[in-house]
Amino acid sequence: MSTANPATANAPPAALPPPPLPTADARWALFLDVDGTLLDFVDDPLAVSAGAPLRELLHALHRALDGAMALVSGRGVADLDRIFGASHWAAAGLHGLQLRRADGSVREIATDPAQQAQLCRAAQALAARFEGVTWEDKHNGVALHCRRAPAQFAPLQAAAIALLPQLPGYELQPGNLVLEFKPAGMDKGKALLELLDSEPFRGRLPIYLGDDLTDEHAFASINEGHGISVRVGNREPTHARFTLSGPAATQAWLDRVLDALMQGTPAHAPIPGGHTARQP
Numbered sequence: 455m456s457t458a459n460p461a462t463a464n465a466p467p468a469a470l471p472p473p474p475l476p477t478a479d480a481r482w483a484l485f486l487d488v489d490g491t492l493l494d495f496v497d498d499p500l501a502v503s504a505g506a507p508l509r510e511l512l513h514a515l516h517r518a519l520d521g522a523m524a525l526v527s528g529r530g531v532a533d534l535d536r537i538f539g540a541s542h543w544a545a546a547g548l549h550g551l552q553l554r555r556a557d558g559s560v561r562e563i564a565t566d567p568a569q570q571a572q573l574c575r576a577a578q579a580l581a582a583r584f585e586g587v588t589w590e591d592k593h594n595g596v597a598l599h600c601r602r603a604p605a606q607f608a609p610l611q612a613a614a615i616a617l618l619p620q621l622p623g624y625e626l627q628p629g630n631l632v633l634e635f636k637p638a639g640m641d642k643g644k645a646l647l648e649l650l651d652s653e654p655f656r657g658r659l660p661i662y663l664g665d666d667l668t669d670e671h672a673f674a675s676i677n678e679g680h681g682i683s684v685r686v687g688n689r690e691p692t693h694a695r696f697t698l699s700g701p702a703a704t705q706a707w708l709d710r711v712l713d714a715l716m717q718g719t720p721a722h723a724p725i726p727g728g729h730t731a732r733q734p
């Protein structure tokens with residue numbers, strides 16, 4: 455269930471450096487977690503939306519990387535499209551249970567609707583035992599949210615672990631004040647490798663930014679492939695080798711990445727989507 459590396463579980467917090475910037479000719483592939491990495495947490499998951507500056511920045515990066523940019527999230531792909539309005543981007547949704555490649559082709563590991571309905575009933579009954587806990591039907595798994603009642607996380611987790619044997623085929627994935635019952639066997643690290651084996655990601659240097667326990671799977675995959683793993687925030691322990699302090703720092707760094715990638719592009723060349731190539 456937990457992805458924490460036993461080898462690092464008791465290690466002191468790592469003093470990690472900020473991530474490097476690309477050279478103008480770098481062949482980067484950018485993988486971005488969403489909540490807690492690109493966007494600040496809020497109480498209501500459905501209230502989340504990316505503002506115009508972030509959308510424009512990501513559109514410009516997507517173009518500068520020739521499409522080698524993907525969102526990797528616990529959210530479903532349709533929810534990502536609602537938040538970013540970019541249904542042509544590659545994306546791994548529901549921790550990789552859903553995958554949309556850059557060419558638009560999709561693959562989904564689907565759940566039997568009757569099984570999902572049973573899971574929803576069990577999750578609803580569980581949430582009702584803990585004041586302030588809400589549940590989210592993810593159509594292929596369920597999330598139990600504690601953001602409005604953080605003290606409930608530990609007792610809720612104990613109850614969820616006790617319930618798990620009654621839910622064959624599911625595993626429990628803890629996240630930031632959230633516990634998810636998800637179909638077992640897929641994680642962000644596997645989804646990332648699947649995307650990396652498709653165009654235009656193949657052969658590029660992978661960069662992954664994430665803030666949560668669910669992102670540790672991806673950090674491990676990235677490190678094996680000699681990519682750049684970036685923890686956003688201060689969660690410990692982590693497999694990541696670089697760090698940024700939070701979503702605002704992520705956006706500032708991405709802005710500098712875009713600038714670096716655009717070196718060599720004529721000054722003030724207009725880029726559809728609002729970003730303009732800046733030259734010294």
Ligand SMILES: O=P(O)(O)OC[C@H]1O[C@H](O[C@H]2O[C@H](CO)[C@@H](O)[C@H](O)[C@H]2O)[C@H](O)[C@@H](O)[C@@H]1O
Nearest residue numbers: 488489495496497499527528529597601630632
């Ligand atoms: O993998 P991510 O992109 O980080 O998505 C993980 C979960 O994000 C959402 O929950 C989190 O963000 C909410 C809105 O800020 C917040 O209220 C909640 O406490 C966070 O855990 C989403 O609701 C989940 O389904 C995702 O799995």
